[in-house]
Amino acid sequence: MAFSQEGRDRGLNPSVAVALPLQLVNNKEKCYQVIRMKCEDGVAFTFLPLNIRSEINFHINAGFALTSNRRSLWQDDGVSKEDIRVRWNDTLLYQEIPKAIINALEELKNQEHKGIIAKASFDILWPVLKIESSIFSRISIGFYEQIVRSEKKLFFSDFSKTWVNFHESYLAEFHMLPSNI
16 A cells, blocks of 8 residues: 555555563663553654554554644544545554564564563563554554464463464463362
8 A cells, every 4th residue: 555656645654663661670681571561651653753642552653644733643534434544544553563563572572582581471561452442442453353363372371381372272261260279
């Protein structure tokens, strides 16, 4: 879409990146731990900070299609659904930013294996699924849909001490079990 004539005319840029905070826990070994951001602290960027909260526990830098005053993303207002800028932002939010988050999680997993990132539960970094109608809720929905379809091993099994994908995992709600078990 960005490389179509209309996309070039509108200046659409396919760059996407996510950022999350790390904290040094061992200065001697240069080992870091990942810190979960509060959703309200996430900020959206289009190369420079926007005055827009991403409402997700990551900072997001993407080539969003913005209104001329850079105060909001182009979004469907009931009239402009077919506008390429609306479709572009939907594609970034629903497909490309979730891919960037998955890639970031994979990289954290690789860095943990090398000892650069302290062993931690990476699921604290997964986007919070918001049911609200915010334009940024599409990121969480896209992320979880991609995780379910993916073969990427982003679930750590304490039982087998291995990384598994969604199809190889079993999810349980232990709070429903009797407390004496």
